[in-house]
Amino acid sequence: VIDEVRQSVSEDIDGAEILHSLLNAAWLQSLLKVRKHFSVFHAAHLISNTVSSPCFQALLSAHDTVAQKDYEPVLPPMPEDLPDDEEATRIVCLVKNKQPLGATIKRNEITGEIFVARVIHGGLADRSGLLHAGDRIIEVNGFCVDGMEPEQVIQVVAKSQGTIMFKVIPITERPVHNQTMLYVRAMADYSPHQDPTIPCADAGMSFRRGDVLEIVDQTDALWWQAKKLPSNTSCAGLIPSTNLLKRKQREFWWSQPYQPHAYLTFYFLSSPTEEDMMAIDEKCVEAVFKHQTLTCTELRTFKKSDLVSESSFLSVGFRRSMRLCRRRSHSTTQPSCHTRCPSSCHSALNSPYEEVVRYQRHPQDAHRPIALLGPPGVGVNELRRRLIEMNPNIFQGAIPHTTRAPKGYEESGREYYFTSREIFDNMMYNNRFLEYGENKGNHYGTSIESVKEVLNSGKICVIDIEPNAIHAVRTHELRAYVIYVKPPPLERLRETRQEAFITTNYYVNRPFKDEDFQEMEESARKIESQYCQFFDHVIVNNELQDSCIQLLTAVTKAQDEPQWVPASWIRPTES
Numbered sequence: 034v035i036d037e038v039r040q041s042v043s044e045d046i047d048g049a050e051i052l053h054s055l056l057n058a059a060w061l062q063s064l065l066k067v068r069k070h071f072s073v074f075h076a077a078h079l080i081s082n083t084v085s086s087p088c089f090q091a092l093l094s095a096h097d098t099v100a101q102k103d104y105e106p107v108l109p110p111m112p113e114d115l116p117d118d119e120e121a122t123r124i125v126c127l128v129k130n131k132q133p134l135g136a137t138i139k140r141n142e143i144t145g146e147i148f149v150a151r152v153i154h155g156g157l158a159d160r161s162g163l164l165h166a167g168d169r170i171i172e173v174n175g176f177c178v179d180g181m182e183p184e185q186v187i188q189v190v191a192k193s194q195g196t197i198m199f200k201v202i203p204i205t206e207r208p209v210h211n212q213t214m215l216y217v218r219a220m221a222d223y224s225p226h227q228d229p230t231i232p233c234a235d236a237g238m239s240f241r242r243g244d245v246l247e248i249v250d251q252t253d254a255l256w257w258q259a260k261k262l263p264s265n266t267s268c269a270g271l272i273p274s275t276n277l278l279k280r281k282q283r284e285f286w287w288s289q290p291y292q293p294h295a296y297l298t299f300y301f302l303s304s305p306t307e308e309d310m311m312a313i314d315e316k317c318v319e320a321v322f323k324h325q326t327l328t329c330t331e332l333r334t335f336k337k338s339d340l341v342s343e344s345s346f347l348s349v350g351f352r353r354s355m356r357l358c359r360r361r362s363h364s365t366t367q368p369s370c371h372t373r374c375p376s377s378c379h380s381a382l383n384s385p386y387e388e389v390v391r392y393q394r395h396p397q398d399a400h401r402p403i404a405l406l407g408p409p410g411v412g413v414n415e416l417r418r419r420l421i422e423m424n425p426n427i428f429q430g431a432i433p434h435t436t437r438a439p440k441g442y443e444e445s446g447r448e449y450y451f452t453s454r455e456i457f458d459n460m461m462y463n464n465r466f467l468e469y470g471e472n473k474g475n476h477y478g479t480s481i482e483s484v485k486e487v488l489n490s491g492k493i494c495v496i497d498i499e500p501n502a503i504h505a506v507r508t509h510e511l512r513a514y515v516i517y518v519k520p521p522p523l524e525r526l527r528e529t530r531q532e533a534f535i536t537t538n539y540y541v542n543r544p545f546k547d548e549d550f551q552e553m554e555e556s557a558r559k560i561e562s563q564y565c566q567f568f569d570h571v572i573v574n575n576e577l578q579d580s581c582i583q584l585l586t587a588v589t590k591a592q593d594e595p596q597w598v599p600a601s602w603i604r605p606t607e608s
């Protein structure tokens with residue numbers, strides 16, 4: 034066609050005539066017919082495919098469900114007697130349901146006016162988007178609130194049924210919300226009802242060391258808003274900011290007799306400093322309802338019967354002398370077993386919140402080492418031994434270093450790495466030991482390299498550590514998963530340990546005595562009070578078989594499922 038037209042143009046023939054004959058050409062008419070049929074068929078085919086797709090069906094069904102729903106209660110009509118300067122006021126109707134309203138109020142002590150002090154993230158007020166911190170409340174359900182006590186205003190709100198109507202003068206300049214996503218692990222306990230400085234205890238959120246918190250609002254420099262994870266509530270609670278909590282800890286620490294780790298267990302909070310007064314001397318009242326849920330775990334991959342297999346294996350890292358070094362450090366006030374403290378550990382110790390991120394080990398990455406700890410005699414080594422024995426192709430201990438001479442049957446790199454005192458000291462000064470100690474004049478230690486050696490071979494390294502070596506394994510370099518083995522109640526210890534033997538300094542181990550159990554419990558209490566925030570998992574070693582299954586489950590999860598880990602492991606800030 035193009036050729037024909039081109040020819041006609043060059044021959045200077047009447048264009049209209051050509052166009053007429055072209056459009057009437059039989060071939061063009063047929064072509065147009067085919068095209069028409071094709072496009073109708075194609076569109077119909079496309080539509081029928083789309084409509085019958087499961088997604089579209091689900092969408093239609095969702096639409097029908099929503100459309101059939103009656104949304105109750107119907108909001109009341111807008112009041113007719115709105116003042117002339119209606120620009121300046123806003124009527125906000127919120128329908129009460131079982132969720133918290135999520136706002137605190139305060140009174141200006143000079144003018145007697147009532148203001149919204151804080152809107153809690155995720156609460157009803159926040160989700161409505163209609164109430165903001167700084168809005169002045171003039172009326173609640175038709176009651177003028179000026180001059181009322183905040184508690185009286187709350188009473189009015191509490192008594193109202195169905196709908197609550199607020200008449201407010203909106204704040205002219207709303208503060209910019211600082212809502213960067215931040216997850217932290219609490220390094221201290223906090224209870225809002227024991228904190229006289231919190232602006233509104235009912236809006237506060239308690240937490241315990243080790244809890245993972247999602248910080249949802251940092252607008253206020255002193256009081257952040259957070260949710261405890263895992264959470265099934267949309268409404269956040271007030272918690273002290275890092276700086277405020279640090280200050281409270283410092284004040285508490287100075288008010289206590291000397292205790293090296295007092296800051297970790299503070300509950301009672303001192304009175305606010307002058308700087309605090311400006312921001313937190315607000316009279317705030319609110320009722321907040323909260324719920325918590327727990328999740329449960331399941332065993333994957335291995336069968337219970339696997340746990341009793343009796344294959345022989347090389348029992349690396351179970352050396353008695355190394356364990357005795359530790360035992361001595363428990364029984365004396367002077368530690369005879371020392372640990373490496375990486376530079377990041379000091380900042381971790383000083384901060385009340387540790388920033389964490391969700392970390393999922395990539396299948397090609399090295400495994401996470403498993404660090405077991407517990408009070409002496411609780412069964413750390415029994416569990417570790419059984420785990421390795423069950424599958425020596427997957428699990429292995431780290432080979433310790435020693436300065437003692439090898440015995441006839443021993444080989445360097447099998448039972449121990451036999452090293453000179455000079456090399457040992459060198460490694461010690463260069464922070465290459467996770468922990469080290471002395472027994473009968475000989476030195477023993479577990480090196481970072483020996484752990485990495487196991488990991489590099491593709492196996493999961495399972496070590497037992499002293500509690501104060503936690504900081505040495507919770508590093509970007511090792512990324513250990515820490516499991517605490519806790520003794521069961523005294524009664525259960527007596528029942529289950531009838532055949533058990535305690536490791537002693539003497540050649541022969543002896544059966545447990547009652548005072549051993551009591552010492553174990555006392556030691557467990559101390560460990561928990563200082564280190565529980567660092568435990569990734571806790572196993573109560575009651576029935577040995579159950580504990581083995583729990584250990585295996587935890588170890589599998591540590592490798593295959595996402596975990597909260599310090600953010601510094603993923604984006605290290607220190608060299």
Ligand SMILES: Nc1ncnc2c1ncn2[C@@H]1O[C@H](COP(=O)(O)OP(=O)(O)OP(=O)(O)O)[C@@H](O)[C@H]1O
Nearest residue numbers: 409410411412413414415529533534536575576577
């Ligand atoms: N759940 C249990 N039920 C019965 N006996 C147990 C249980 N757990 C461990 N035992 C026994 O208790 C004794 C002490 O356990 P284990 O040697 O593992 O202690 P440990 O925690 O490694 O302490 P240490 O290093 O100080 O010896 C062993 O005889 C072990 O078989």
